[in-house]
Amino acid sequence: MNDQLLDLAGGDRFADVRQLSSEHQKDHGCGLHNAGGPVMSTVAGIVRSARAQRILDLGSGLGYSTLWLADAAGPACHVTGIDADPDHTQDATLIAAQQGFADRISYLTGTVADVLPTLTGTYDLIHDDAWFADKPDHLDTALDLLRDGGTMTMASWFLLFDALTQSQQEKWESFAASGWQQRTVDYAEHLATRSDIAVHWITSPPVGIATKLDGPSVDLGSPMAATSFRRTPEQVADVVLAWQRPDRPFFAAGACHILARQFTRRHPDFTIVAIRPKPGWSGNHVFATNGTQAFDFNGMSSEADLIRANVEASRAESPDWEFELIPATGEFDAFCRSINCRTASLYPGDVEARADNFINSITSAV
Ligand SMILES: C[S@@+](CC[C@H](N)C(=O)[O-])C[C@H]1O[C@@H](n2cnc3c(N)ncnc32)[C@H](O)[C@@H]1O
Incomplete structure (x- = not known):
């Protein structure tokens, strides 16, 4: 039935690549099991309705899934496929060119866990076919890269349905070892209980869909401390390394003052304030405030809660940590220098534009 419905919806434009992928898998006995037309057609529908443009394809194989994603997202999109097997990415690159998609698709070779931390900016959609039964070690990093x-x-969520219905019990043991049922259910429960996403499953074709919830808004009372995203000494010393961090960590630590500045440009009723530790301590953080609500990488929270979160985190490390609140007055670059922060011109890209995009992505409520 799923194949009939796929035919009704226009068929599989990349059936030849699916065929190649299946033959490659048989010849090499590797883990390249393509997702199949019904799954990719369903995912393509999600890509279109989400108007996704910046897309990641985790476990891209020979690019069957990547082509479906790029076709659905249209000519202005870019899809980055990641696969650990260099033969896969090499063949996939040739296939993308043969299919006329060279300008929309590129591939990176390496494990997803190794490659994701090297990426910058946020993505509209991430297709994950690089896991089997176990919660993948790249999950948190992938969700960090997903825009709100x-x-x-x-x-691969057919595993959940097989676990719940107790079918195919032997079949998956050779791929996922014994106990795959419980580990699959554990992963599903993990996704279902996370507060930063909402997850949905459909059974036929089997697809999991997780939506990253909007950033904190006015009524979310538990902001995180900026120190949760503290830079490494290398990232402190090298602004290029800091720039490569995903948006949330980048604007939590190292560019919080630029984020606050851009926010106050849109919201003149907000002013910029720095939490400045007393000499000798670290824990600088800058936010925008209207006296009751504060805006930083958390989105909007109560100013009192935001200050409390930062103070408690610093005092958990150093019980006698002290600070003062310094309002930004006068020329902004001079203020940056006075609190040991980089001015906008010292970043390797347009940091104000990046802050504007980040604000757009997290401020549906303001
Ligand atoms: C199930 S296949 C999916 C292929 C492709 N998405 C498709 O539908 O044709 C999984 C692919 O992910 C790759 N892979 C599996 N785990 C990976 C990981 N942790 N990091 C990078 N690649 C991985 C394998 O080499 C394989 O090509």
């Missing part, structure tokens, strides 16, 4: 409101589509 972005979507993660997941193949």
